[in-house]
Amino acid sequence: MKPKIAVYPGSYDPLTNGHIDIIERGLKIFDKIVVATLHNPQKKGLFTIEERMDILKETFEDHKGIEVDYFEGLLVDYLRKKDIRTVVRGLRAISDFEIEFQMALMNRSIEPDCETIFLVPSVNYSFVSSRLVKEIYQLGGEIKDMIPPVVDRKLKEKFKVTSY
Numbered sequence: 505m506k507p508k509i510a511v512y513p514g515s516y517d518p519l520t521n522g523h524i525d526i527i528e529r530g531l532k533i534f535d536k537i538v539v540a541t542l543h544n545p546q547k548k549g550l551f552t553i554e555e556r557m558d559i560l561k562e563t564f565e566d567h568k569g570i571e572v573d574y575f576e577g578l579l580v581d582y583l584r585k586k587d588i589r590t591v592v593r594g595l596r597a598i599s600d601f602e603i604e605f606q607m608a609l610m611n612r613s614i615e616p617d618c619e620t621i622f623l624v625p626s627v628n629y630s631f632v633s634s635r636l637v638k639e640i641y642q643l644g645g646e647i648k649d650m651i652p653p654v655v656d657r658k659l660k661e662k663f664k665v666t667s668y
């Protein structure tokens with residue numbers, strides 16, 4: 505039987521425990537999840553694509569069910585290239601729903617075979633976003649429980665103050 509594979513696309517700027525929670529839930533349904541990052545021109549990035557890939561690879565390196573990748577251009581073109589038609593996205597709150605619903609329908613109108621599966625994260629992460637993680641970290645707040653150790657390290661490196 506053909507393995508069940510889905511793409512979980514996202515900016516991952518940076519990866520959070522909320523993303524990891526969705527991936528773990530996805531692996532209960534799919535044999536493999538392709539975690540695919542990209543530079544989203546709608547968002548000002550903190551980490552480069554190479555840095556995001558390094559974080560993803562370090563986090564999932566020993567996991568056979570997870571492939572880490574990046575793409576440019578349309579998600580549906582990437583899906584066609586990979587011969588995958590299923591997308592996983594996380595739904596944290598009603599506020600996510602409108603844009604996610606629109607993207608799912610838009611992707612399906614361009615590629616009729618494209619299906620989007622929405623997974624709901626643990627309530628512990630339902631308020632976690634990459635944007636807030638970055639903001640709170642930069643303002644000196646505690647976010648250790650919301651990110652994997654590698655992201656904590658990379659954030660420290662990124663905001664290292666050089667003393668003369």
Ligand code: PNS
Binds near residue numbers: 514578610611
């Ligand atoms: O983590 P994000 O930034 O919320 O992820 C958004 C993402 C990557 C899923 C979306 O921006 C996307 O699919 N971008 C690729 C370009 C594309 O296909 N745009 C049309 C979407 S309907």
